[in-house]
Amino acid sequence: MNVRPSTARQLGLINCHDCHLLVDADQARTHARCPRCGARLHLRKPNSLARTWALVWAAIVLIVPANVLPITVTITLGAKQADTIMSGVIYFMQTGSWEIAVVIFVASIFVPFAKLSILIFLLLSVRFRSAWRPKDRTTLYRLTELVGRWSMVDIYVVTILVALVKLGAVAAIEAGPAAVYFAAVVVLTMFAAESFDPRLMWDVVEEDV
Amino acid sequence: MRGPQSQPQPPGQSGPAGANAPQSPQVPARLVACPDCDLLHKLTPHEPATLLCSRCGAVLHRHKPDSVARSLALTLTALILFVLSNSFPFLAIKSGGLVQETTLLTGIRELWKQELQGLSCLVLFTCVLVPLVQMIGLLYILAPLQWGRRPALHAARVFRLVQEVAPWGMMEVFMIGILVALVKLGHMATIVPGVSVFSFGVLIFVMAGAYSSLDAPLLWDRLDLRR
Numbered sequence: 001m002n003v004r005p006s007t008a009r010q011l012g013l014i015n016c017h018d019c020h021l022l023v024d025a026d027q028a029r030t031h032a033r034c035p036r037c038g039a040r041l042h043l044r045k046p047n048s049l050a051r052t053w054a055l056v057w058a059a060i061v062l063i064v065p066a067n068v069l070p071i072t073v074t075i076t077l078g079a080k081q082a083d084t085i086m087s088g089v090i091y092f093m094q095t096g097s098w099e100i101a102v103v104i105f106v107a108s109i110f111v112p113f114a115k116l117s118i119l120i121f122l123l124l125s126v127r128f129r130s131a132w133r134p135k136d137r138t139t140l141y142r143l144t145e146l147v148g149r150w151s152m153v154d155i156y157v158v159t160i161l162v163a164l165v166k167l168g169a170v171a172a173i174e175a176g177p178a179a180v181y182f183a184a185v186v187v188l189t190m191f192a193a194e195s196f197d198p199r200l201m202w203d204v205v206e207e208d209v
Numbered sequence: 210m211r212g213p214q215s216q217p218q219p220p221g222q223s224g225p226a227g228a229n230a231p232q233s234p235q236v237p238a239r240l241v242a243c244p245d246c247d248l249l250h251k252l253t254p255h256e257p258a259t260l261l262c263s264r265c266g267a268v269l270h271r272h273k274p275d276s277v278a279r280s281l282a283l284t285l286t287a288l289i290l291f292v293l294s295n296s297f298p299f300l301a302i303k304s305g306g307l308v309q310e311t312t313l314l315t316g317i318r319e320l321w322k323q324e325l326q327g328l329s330c331l332v333l334f335t336c337v338l339v340p341l342v343q344m345i346g347l348l349y350i351l352a353p354l355q356w357g358r359r360p361a362l363h364a365a366r367v368f369r370l371v372q373e374v375a376p377w378g379m380m381e382v383f384m385i386g387i388l389v390a391l392v393k394l395g396h397m398a399t400i401v402p403g404v405s406v407f408s409f410g411v412l413i414f415v416m417a418g419a420y421s422s423l424d425a426p427l428l429w430d431r432l433d434l435r436r
Contacts, residue, residue, distance in 0.1 A: 008242035015242035018369045019429045036433050037365045100392050138245050138265040152379050156386025159332050163316030164302050175325055202246040
């Protein structure tokens with residue numbers, strides 16, 4: 001590009017979050033709605049940093065009980081066995097189904113932790129007005145947005161097991177307390193990724209040029 | 210149907226991603242701002258198949274042939290498969306003389322009975338309600354466009370809803386959950402996959418196809434009822 005690139009913000013335009021119509025910021029006073037799709041117009045997602053921090057912190061708090069408490073309780077012939085997420089992964093590895101162990105490990109342990117770390121990194125990079133590789137940071141953001149939903153796998157597995165296995169006295173599976181905490185972590189991190197505005201990273205770079 | 214010119218050029222604004230290039234507001238090209246980095250791009254009628262943001266690499270525009278007809282067909286298929294998937298058991302478990310079948314909905318009810326109302330609602334929401342809203346919403350928007358009628362009442366709002374709930378539709382994740390549960394229970398009892406597992410498996414691909422053949426900028430243009 002031979003001319004200096006310009007952004008919608010520099011030209012006083014608001015990009016509608018939902019239908020991507022460009023609306024003149026002067027016409028759109030505060031709380032105005034998009035003339036095409038009716039979404040609320042904001043130059044940037046409102047309170048993006050504060051909201052994302054709040055959701056990230058909440059997820060950090062809940063991820064502890066999610067990993068420490070049992071996610072399933074299996075009752076076989078009167079004997080109770082409680083499994084945490086990690087002990088479930090180890091169980092799969094020992095019984096030889098390592099593919100399943102990998103799926104559960106990636107979806108339930110690696111992705112939530114990676115997602116929280118990336119979000120914290122992105123938040124800090126905006127906070128400290130970092131100019132480091134904004135393109136790669138945007139890619140990281142897109143990745144977190146894309147991958148977060150897959151963490152729900154374990155919740156669904158628990159759901160199916162609980163619903164399916166109630167064979168009277170022979171065997172039953174109950175959901176442990178971690179199931180609720182873990183579901184909350186997944187939902188909170190999804191909201192956190194949604195409330196982060198990647199354009200803030202670029203704003204900071206442009207302002208500091 | 211109105212062309213790409215229908216979007217008004219904001220008065221006094223310059224065009225092709227250059228701050229100091231003044232131009233008249235009647236250019237037959239339109240501006241799009243990158244949703245991820247806010248950079249402005251000029252979208253000309255003769256775009257290449259895919260336009261990527263020159264700064265951050267986000268997909269700004271992708272040409273999709275027969276978008277309306279294809280999405281409509283795939284959405285209809287998805288709806289039929291969805292009804293099938295919810296009418297038949299997805300797993301049956303055999304242990305001793307006991308046979309137990311579970312459909313998606315009885316599973317959700319079972320969770321509710323076991324005092325897990327939150328999880329029960331989450332599964333109902335992500336695997337039943339959201340996909341249903343997506344499918345019915347898309348049919349509502351696409352059908353009138355396909356047959357050359359005016360867009361349906363509040364179609365723009367419906368499309369906004371369909372796009373906003375999309376991240377929460379998690380049928381494909383649920384499918385992986387079914388597979389994991391199959392393996393896990395395989396150690397304990399005999400598991401018989403039901404009709405629903407197969408229709409569900411096809412459904413997630415059909416649904417993904419319906420969404421990826423959707424041309425959002427084109428739809429927004431056609432649903433635009435201003436004037």
